[in-house]
Amino acid sequence: MGQDADQRLVEAVHRDDGAAVEKALADGADPDAGYDRFRSSVLAVAAHRGNGEIVDRLLRAGARVEAIRPRGATPLRVAVAYGLADIVRSLLRHGALTVEPAGRGSVLTTAVSVTSHRSGPAHLAVLRLLLEAGAAPAPGEEEPLLTAVMLPHVPPAVLRLLLAHGANPDQRRSDGAPAIVVAARRGDHAQVDVLLTAGAAVDARDRHGRTALMHAAERGEQRVVATLLLAGADPGATGPDGTTAPHLTRGWPEPHEGIKPGGPRNAWDEVPVVRSAVRVTPAGVRLDADQRLFRLLADVIGRAVASLGDEEWTVRTGMDADLARAFATRLRDGGIPSADRAWHRLDITADEHATIHSALDALAHGRADVPDRLELVDLLDELRRQHRR
Template structure:
């Protein structure tokens, strides 16, 4: 072994100089030399950079596909994590899957995860290569479909897994069905993909609860809609005696009660067995450009002027003085963030409720005026954006 030749090989690989790599190998450099601490072998380095020509030279010279040590990634994993599809395909064809240690999560699990962490076409193509090569999850890994739903990944990745044989009724290691996991997380896109693939919408977890029950309890209305349109059973009873409607009543979710077929809904005190904790923030930080915060103030002013104090309080359930106060604060009290370009204002839950109520009045109520330069559809969009954030 010649350390000078090895160093030349390392430098050539890092410089992505295929000619220099070939010369260093011809001069006797070790194809398994490590680049440095935590970076692994020169083969892993070349795979990480996506340099297929260099990978081929190193493999032909006898480079090993195992990780250089227990703390570094293998060449295959290095290529998967960077979504270098051609390198992954080459290494798989040379037997790299068999060289992966069983003590780590599988490269298949990593590939599924990376369609969420670093989404791009190459990540999906890399996952396809591994699926076509029949890559399998590791002994401690969840099934790929479960991993995908738990991340969550885009529908394209779910459809790819299903097209390569994933079971839409796959269960997690604790026996929770994939469709229940998706429903609990509010992932209506995943629920829809699973339903189209034939997943059992009435599948139950260990508590005997269905996807619909979990979606109702968490107020995930897009998921509820998808399940109801697919024909989910609203009368199903869990092991502890709960139904979807019972859960909606217990959480006083009146909109959901109507979705489930109720004709009348009130704030009834209904005891239920809860499987979720609901957060009720008492203060919220509004952030945005000054003109956006001032726009909210103008929305409140218009609604108040149109309705009058008494009608405002009757229609919105919020105090007119609170609405007037937050409108003034939106104009006068906002400050620029210390380490960012936006402006911000901390408001109470009641103040936020007043701002939202004003948006509702301009979007869907009898008030027809809108702030200068805006229209009703833009107010509807702003309300929808606020509601999405509040539902997270």
Template structure:
């Protein structure tokens, strides 16, 4: 043991000084010297910093490419977490992949997950290295495609998986097709990418419910549009007797019924078998800047002045008293958010419904006067998106 050389090696690795690393190794430093006796070797430290030249020097000197210390940290996993694809590729070429511990999440599953949590080109490159090296999920883990759809990730990740041979009709471990998983989550981009890769648009889960049925029940209208344009069948009957149209009727979703081809719709009380729980908040907390609150107050004023009390009550289902009260609150009651730079206001569900009705009127009906109709349309669509409508 050459403690002085080991110390020099550790300092050189920390400094990223490749020449000093080589000198310390030539002086007899241990290529497996511990930076932290429980967690990190010098190779792990170099891998974490993405220092490929130093990684090469240490590996050539005989450093172990497997797990280190009592926690089983490996240089390959550290490189993966930091998306240093070139370092990972070098470690894999020297036998690191089969040495990965099996008591943790597989490298491949973590790499797919990281493309969502830390999206960047390097993360995609890291995933490509693992796929090309033949990395696989551990027993009990989902396939990379299902993991990706469940996240959800960017379409570029799905395209990479397809380029590496993934089957677009893969099933989740419970027998649910990938396209159904994506539809349930409202991920229209994933649905479209799966369809372009050859997924069966009418594939069903174990109950025979298709992606279209699940999208209809969840009011995911962008997903519905993608599926309908790809030829999704409207008349498929599930094992429990449901169709996409019947589900739309049971949830009173008139817009969806039109999307499914109906020419006339109503509010019939159609019994259905529901697989979701709809949330109806009794209150809403709004956050924004004072000009946006004043804009919403002005919208209410314009609509009430244009329609009058009776027509407003008929068209909106709320009283003018509620609408005028919330408009006044938008002007007077907003307060700075706690530890935040925005302003906030808590309104009741009825107050919020009145404000939304006014936005609808001004976006598509009432003459906006001095307010930009397109600005109101943008505001309404953003609210609708947040509400999942």
């Protein structure tokens, strides 16, 4: 009778038939019955299908809220991913947050990350429920505010929600970069504005002594520059190397009105600029950076090839390992200085451009222990944004 009832429960969940679910449970069906050969729980399946009525029936019958099959997503994580606020609320009431397995990242970080590509009211409601329930990032994860500003297309409403639930607008990433600097270098003027409205320090500096205005100016992010200047950012602020925001506009055809270098042209010709940005100009491809960044990219390629091994590198990227190392040698030579020494330039092929992306991705998101991982994440994000323009 039990196995027959279990099968009828599985079929009822599959049909979204609440009455049949109730009947099967009354007949002795196991509320933790396996749905398929992978032993997915019927509760996880009901959550995935978005059937709140069946989820509630199973929970009342004693279904466990943790995952049944190894590495299977918990019902809570499934409901969070699909923005099912009512189901999330029911699962939280039954202690789902306390039994989330370790080692997979927090459900809170998942909820923030999902808003990068699913940013409707339902996902905001789910994030609000988790925050109200006291959800927290897992050890080693960035704070949710930093996760939000590091991802593309996260709407300002997510930041406002996090700030309303106690996030610090001056929160610093694990490498010391303030949230406003991270948002500025990614060109997100709306996020910058939300942080400033919440009281973020407009001239906060990263570990290199650079302000948000310096990063925005260097990348030609006009709307971010305007937002920062309106909030009182100091265009004359000087970095440890003597660099100011006007220095960093050099090489852009139309620097922002508020931070034009000014002065005689030849006064700028002998001022070297330490770069934190790589600029890609689709003319072949032309790669613009400074010599330090060229050397960094060369090291990244060398480390990625060495970490993966020649064969795996070739399989994963479709590129010859020896050619990648030869390109790294060219990068290490530092490129050719531009006429005003604002940038160093190197003409590269499309395959070499792809080599940079592949190497950055392998180290930034791979399993190898990389001490400067966040800098590589920033560089990869910057190159991808330019590629999409």
